[in-house]
Amino acid sequence: MAKQYSHLSAEERAVLQLERNRGTSLQEIGRRLGRSASTLSREVRRHGDGIYSAHDAAGSYRARRSRCVRRRKLVEEGELFQFVHDHLVFERWSPQQIAATLRAMQPDDASQRVSHETIYAAIYVYPRGGLKKALVEALRQGKPSRGRRRTTAAGRSWVPEQLRIVHRPEDIEQRLVPGHWEGDLIKGAFNRSCVGTLVERKTRFVVLCRMDGCTAEAALEGFTRQMRKLPAFLRESLTYDRGSELTCYEALMQRLNIDVWFADPHAPWQRGSNENTNGLLRQFLPKGVDLSQASQEYLNHVAKLMNGRPRKTLGWATPAQVMEREIIDFKSRVALDS
Incomplete structure (x- = not known):
């Protein structure tokens, strides 16, 4: 089974900076860190041909990662959120009913529809407050977590x-x-x-x-x-x-x-x-x-x-x-x- 790739850590970037300043080759630095020399070469080239800075490289890495995060569709200021909120809270539709209606309304525009799981996730990630309380109470069971309740029926001997x-x-x-x-x-x-x-x-x-x-x-x-x-x-x-x-x-x-x-x-x-x-x-x-x-x-x-x-x-x-x-x-x- 192939080893899962991991990005360079802050400590590895610091070692790379120190050893580069000492003139150590990338092959030698790679052996010390247990990294491929090509990985270190890409890291160095990514930040220009000048002096490598571990601090600047870490900041650039965090900026790239933030741009890779998937944007949330249901943001409180958006029209899509308002549609979901109004049908959930005022019309008392379920997340599945809302998701199905959005698919019918926007069959060719995936950015204007969400799945029922996305709606549930958006409700549960909200911090405590009036908005979250209203959304949770609008759900069928009104529970803060998903799950099924057990029900029982009592037997009666009078039934023919x-x-x-x-x-x-x-x-x-x-x-x-x-x-x-x-x-x-x-x-x-x-x-x-x-x-x-x-x-x-x-x-x-x-x-x-x-x-x-x-x-x-x-x-x-x-x-x-x-x-x-x-x-x-x-x-x-x-x-x-x-x-x-x-x-x-x-x-x-x-x-x-x-x-x-x-x-x-x-x-x-x-x-x-x-x-x-x-x-x-x-x-x-x-x-x-x-x-x-x-x-x-x-x-x-x-x-x-x-x-x-x-x-x-x-x-x-x-x-x-x-x-x-x-x-x-x-x-x-x-x-x-x-």
Whole structure:
């Protein structure tokens, strides 16, 4: 394996200066330093034919190195930084969504786009202060370091065997048609308030439901109220965890004419879209706050923001766009059938 090259150190430059002043040959100096004579020859020529100065040579070396450093794209005064900052902080887009949009806007100009990793790196290298705090809080999880949080699901014995997710039709699993939802609650301070979350599996369309408490009756009323606003063809099934708030599932099935399926204990990946969405929603509905103060109007606004974000899994289309296409396709099929 070849020895890795290293630049001359300050001590080596000092030895080179002293020995050159004494008239020592470059071959001899090279043997003493363990350096090639050609390396020393280039060093001497680089700084003119006069007297070699270790101090001047070191200064010139540092200047050359500084010019070789890759320039940062995201500097606070630049337009690119402002675009990233505004979409991250004000629009609450993720770094991936911002990077994908920049690629679409500037396909032929690499200087006007950045990767999502560059955005993350720019956030974390900032010194402590108000700007860094705002950028970190705008991230999905609001954490100062990247990483995934572990989640668990509690098992419940009241779930009927025939409604376990293992019996759910395969076309739901494959996300072939719209109308199949994943649901959950996100809790507020001391688990005394909550908001119902619904995510359509194919389009990732989000619906939020205000709850008047965390009981099964409150969940029944909240989910019923919001899901009744959906077209009937978009109310095919609901996959839920084993939380006791859905013990009124039979009444929900009757009211909405919908199938209900229950995920297995300790298997949050079986409702992955909903778990991911709950994490994103914590930007707007943070832990430790009283969620009973969130009006349905505010929740509709949050859902609109979520549905207006481009999603990688949708080819960078938004859930609202994909849902609109599904509704148009359904209406066209009905018109043809009639």
